Amino acid sequence: MNISNHRRTRDRVITVLTYLAMTFVLLLPFALFIGLAAKSELLFRDNSLGQLLFSSQWRPSSGEFGFKPFIVGSLYVTLIAMLISAPICFLSAIHITQYAPRKAAKIVVTAIDILAGIPSVVYGVWGMVFVVPWLGRIAASLGIQSNGYSILAGGVVLSIMVIPFILNILMEIYRTIPKELTEVSLSLGATRWETIRDVLNRKALPGILAAFGFGFARAFGETMAVLMVVGNVVMIPSGLFDPGYPLPALIANSFGELGSIPEIESALMFAALILLVVVLVFNATLRWLIIRVEKY
Amino acid sequence: MDTQAMDAKMGAGGSAKPFEGEGIIRVDNLNLYAGKTHILKNVNIEIPKNKLTVILGPSGCGKTTLLKCMNRLTDLTPDIKVSGNIYIRDQHTGELPVFGAKTDIVALRRKMGLLSQRPFPLPMNIYNNIAYGLKLRGKYTRAELNDLVEYYLRQVNLWEEVKDRLRSPAVRLSIGQQQRLCLARGLAVNPDIILADEPTSALDPVSSEAIEKQFAALSKDFTLVMVTHVLRQARRIADYVIFMYLGEVIEMRPAQEFFEDPREEQTKKYLSGAFN
Numbered sequence: 158m159n160i161s162n163h164r165r166t167r168d169r170v171i172t173v174l175t176y177l178a179m180t181f182v183l184l185l186p187f188a189l190f191i192g193l194a195a196k197s198e199l200l201f202r203d204n205s206l207g208q209l210l211f212s213s214q215w216r217p218s219s220g221e222f223g224f225k226p227f228i229v230g231s232l233y234v235t236l237i238a239m240l241i242s243a244p245i246c247f248l249s250a251i252h253i254t255q256y257a258p259r260k261a262a263k264i265v266v267t268a269i270d271i272l273a274g275i276p277s278v279v280y281g282v283w284g285m286v287f288v289v290p291w292l293g294r295i296a297a298s299l300g301i302q303s304n305g306y307s308i309l310a311g312g313v314v315l316s317i318m319v320i321p322f323i324l325n326i327l328m329e330i331y332r333t334i335p336k337e338l339t340e341v342s343l344s345l346g347a348t349r350w351e352t353i354r355d356v357l358n359r360k361a362l363p364g365i366l367a368a369f370g371f372g373f374a375r376a377f378g379e380t381m382a383v384l385m386v387v388g389n390v391v392m393i394p395s396g397l398f399d400p401g402y403p404l405p406a407l408i409a410n411s412f413g414e415l416g417s418i419p420e421i422e423s424a425l426m427f428a429a430l431i432l433l434v435v436v437l438v439f440n441a442t443l444r445w446l447i448i449r450v451e452k453y
Numbered sequence: 454m455d456t457q458a459m460d461a462k463m464g465a466g467g468s469a470k471p472f473e474g475e476g477i478i479r480v481d482n483l484n485l486y487a488g489k490t491h492i493l494k495n496v497n498i499e500i501p502k503n504k505l506t507v508i509l510g511p512s513g514c515g516k517t518t519l520l521k522c523m524n525r526l527t528d529l530t531p532d533i534k535v536s537g538n539i540y541i542r543d544q545h546t547g548e549l550p551v552f553g554a555k556t557d558i559v560a561l562r563r564k565m566g567l568l569s570q571r572p573f574p575l576p577m578n579i580y581n582n583i584a585y586g587l588k589l590r591g592k593y594t595r596a597e598l599n600d601l602v603e604y605y606l607r608q609v610n611l612w613e614e615v616k617d618r619l620r621s622p623a624v625r626l627s628i629g630q631q632q633r634l635c636l637a638r639g640l641a642v643n644p645d646i647i648l649a650d651e652p653t654s655a656l657d658p659v660s661s662e663a664i665e666k667q668f669a670a671l672s673k674d675f676t677l678v679m680v681t682h683v684l685r686q687a688r689r690i691a692d693y694v695i696f697m698y699l700g701e702v703i704e705m706r707p708a709q710e711f712f713e714d715p716r717e718e719q720t721k722k723y724l725s726g727a728f729n
């Protein structure tokens with residue numbers, strides 16, 4: 158009697174606790190959003206939303222805050238990173254899960270886990286020491302004026318950072334496809350490649366989209382490694398070897414010295430808000446897309 | 454092991470060819486190891502053409518493994534080693550070795566349809582589940598494809614149920630309908646042989662009976678090899694029975710003889726339900 162009462166109470170307590178935890182998690186993005194929005198309010202006194210998003214005039218001293226160079230810089234760097242990493246991840250996930258012998262796959266998986274655990278500063282240093290000079294030389298040989306610090310350098314370093322992240326998700330997705338599906342397709346006289354192309358990839362499609370979506374969000378917000386190689390010049394890049402200035406770099410670079418000036422603090426909050434909104438909108442779009450392709 | 458020792462081992466009732474007429478699959482001294490485990494042991498059987506042969510045996514005795522050897526799905530499992538061979542007879546090309554460096558695996562697999570325990574529709578709509586195999590088989594015009602898809606869906610009595618939703622995902626069908634779709638899909642590549650691994654075990658009684666009837670009918674034109682755990686089912690539709698125990702073929706006999714006059718000790722025990 159007593160014991161069962163005790164157990165019932167505990168059951169209730171656990172239910173409430175789990176509920177509270179869930180609510181907390183649900184409220185987090187809203188809290189973030191509201192906090193950032195409230196802090197950016199100051200910026201809207203002198204600038205319209207259109208100006209803030211689409212103007213290239215960045216003169217904090219005279220109260221002009223056009224975020225376009227940073228938004229474009231972020232998008233370029235992320236796009237380059239995704240263009241490099243997506244095919245690599247896609248093909249190697251297929252190879253590791255479908256073709257590679259088990260032992261080789263294990264070694265690769267270990268290597269990927271190690272890559273995933275390396276702090277982003279390390280990627281940044283590596284980028285500064287190897288990627289930037291190397292790109293500088295390539296630029297020189299192409300007759301392009303560049304010291305190597307460029308959106309391309311940012312994209313390359315970033316792609317290497319997100320590869321283990323995306324690849325891990327992709328491998329998991331291919332692994333969860335039932336083996337019988339492969340058997341069925343092979344038994345109908347399809348080759349291994351036809352099976353992968355027409356059956357496994359179709360089955361994996363929602364997961365593939367999700368993996369690239371997570372990768373994009375991850376890359377879009379990555380700060381340290383990109384900041385170290387991208388040049389951080391406020392301009393709209395017109396070529397791969399031009400420097401850029403992504404949003405996260407702006408926030409990280411400016412916070413210490415300029416964060417104390419209210420207008421600039423507000424601008425940085427707005428930059429963070431843009432990051433958040435882009436990632437949220439992107440995720441929502443993707444989710445909608447995933448639901449549409451998830452019918453099988 | 455030489456042939457004589459093997460004959461002795463297989464017992465009097467387990468002669469390698471317990472039927473008159475033409476055989477289509479000949480398993481020749483097949484041994485299969487997964488790592489160090491000896492899974493199939495000296496399997497020697499011949500399977501008659503255009504008959505329904507049932508493989509019986511307690512769980513884990515190697516029925517699925519034997520079936521998967523026949524169309525080389527064993528290739529998908531790493532560290533499997535095979536000795537001996539299986540030969541598929543073909544009117545035009547003679548005997549085709551299943552395991553062999555020169556074997557055209559795609560062509561081999563096309564000779565055999567496969568029906569698994571649970572239905573696994575392809576991640577496509579109903580129409581394309583059938584058309585997928587057809588397109589692998591050859592070039593067809595849209596109209597020909599339409600006709601063939603209908604033909605095969607009719608053959609498994611599914612057409613009336615799905616003709617208005619051919620473009621909807623196959624996974625939305627009921628399990629029983631899915632299994633019939635999978636059978637139609639297998640038939641559509643025009644195989645000589647249909648391999649079925651407990652094809653009715655996940656189905657409700659009505660769907661199960663539908664598949665069973667299909668099988669009985671198909672055995673006029675196709676060679677069927679079916680694994681089942683349902684003895685009554687085997688009694689109803691089997692022409693021949695192969696009984697396996699711990700990786701060995703204990704006996705292969707005409708169905709009626711097998712059930713009415715089992716010769717081997719293990720068979721008797723199995724039929725009396727001792728292994729369940």
Ligand SMILES: Nc1ncnc2c1ncn2[C@@H]1O[C@H](COP(=O)(O)OP(=O)(O)OP(=O)(O)O)[C@@H](O)[C@H]1O
Nearest residue numbers: 487488490492511512513514515516517518519530
């Ligand atoms: N890849 C593998 N590695 C090791 N052992 C395996 C492997 N595949 C199958 N086996 C073993 O081989 C034996 C035969 O398996 P199989 O699936 O052929 O049995 P079965 O007769 O089909 O059983 P069931 O009636 O339960 O389906 C089992 O003991 C199984 O554990």
Ligand SMILES: [Mg+2]
Nearest residue numbers: 516517518650
């Ligand atoms: Mg089995």
